[in-house]
Amino acid sequence: MNNKLLVLLPASLISVAAFGGVSKDTVVVKSTSSVDTVVSKSSSIVKHNIASVKENVDTVVVTVGKRGLYVSEDLNGDVSVWTSKHKKKEKNFYSHLSGFGLGVNVYLNKDGAMKLPDQYKDMDLNVSKSINVVLNLFDVSQPLISNKLAITAGVGTEWHNYRFSEDITLVKENGVLKTKALTGNVVKTKLTDWWLNVPVALELNGGKYNSFYASFGAVGSLLLNSHTKVVTRDGGKQKDKNWNAFYLNPFRVSLMAKVGYGNFGVYATYSLVQMFQEDKGPELYPFAAGVTLNF
Structure with missing residues (x-):
């Protein structure tokens, strides 16, 4: 020296x-x-x-x-x-957006109630068997305040299963959606849709993964496919699937909320877009809620 x-x-x-x-x-x-x-x-x-x-x-x-x-x-x-x-070393933000969610889904009218229009009242749901499945595959985040508040975004997929309580199925007739009564020994009848999701949310947590967190944002969705399924038992179990869009809106934007601790949480989503295209079906808005396992 x-x-x-x-x-x-x-x-x-x-x-x-x-x-x-x-x-x-x-x-x-x-x-x-x-x-x-x-x-x-x-x-x-x-x-x-x-x-x-x-x-x-x-x-x-x-x-x-x-x-x-x-x-x-x-x-x-x-x-x-x-x-x-010296510049302070930046700490990682631990997002809780990615994970697996399992819950139930319903559709609500414009007043937020489950009452259906008279001409579609037989679309009433068996809520306990109307299963919602969410899989957010990965996410990225941009911290806003230290490592406790960040904007997070990801890519995932989602399925809605609308289990009808009445023995009906959906058909397209003269450019509109209608219900059709089923005969025989009906075991199951439902409508299923599958979506590609892009969630974006603002998340607040305790600065580490095993902490309480709250996340609020929106989910943009693209319809991948949909079908009805009818299972009957007349001289043996029979399954009939009809792959069709059934006038579902191909794009959807939903509000999203997710709160919990560490790997576990609860979630809810509410669509701001009608389930069916305007003047093609009933004015209904999908709602889902359940529990989530984060990874």
Whole structure:
């Protein structure tokens, strides 16, 4: 180490210690051939190295806490001294958007009730068997405040199973959706749709994965396919699937909420877009709620 730098080093350490708020620390410098280390001991900080010194050619870097002091000698022998504050290491944000969800789904009228229009009243649902399945495959996040608040987005998929309580199925007739009564020993009849989802949400959590979290946002969805399924038992079990869009809106935007702790939570979604195309079917809005296992 250059002699002039050695003369300035003790004064630099005293200056940085005073500037960094550690004036009571005792700084001991131990020099090696390549790297100098500074160990600090005080009544408030024990067995922690909060200062370091590194020599690089004609520059000595002195670090105390979050402060750095640079001492450099140029070719003419002039010495420059300056300080800087170290950038705080960014912490990761732990999103809870990805996961598997299982719940029930229904459709509501424009007033938020389950009462159906008279001409579609036989579309009443068996709610306990109307199963909603959500699978969010992966997500990304952009922290807004430290590692506790962030915008998260992802890609996933979702299935709605609307299990009819009456023995009916859906058909397209004269450009509109209608119900058709079924005969025989009907075991099951339902409408199923499958969606590609892109959720975007604002999430607040405790700064780590195993913490309480709350997430609110929206889900954009694209219809992939849909079908009705009728299962009867007349002289043997028979299944009949009819693959058709049934005038379902191909795009959907839903409000989303998700709260929980760590790997577990509850979720709810409500579509802002009608389930069926306007004037093609009843004015209904899908709603789903359930539990989720995050990963």
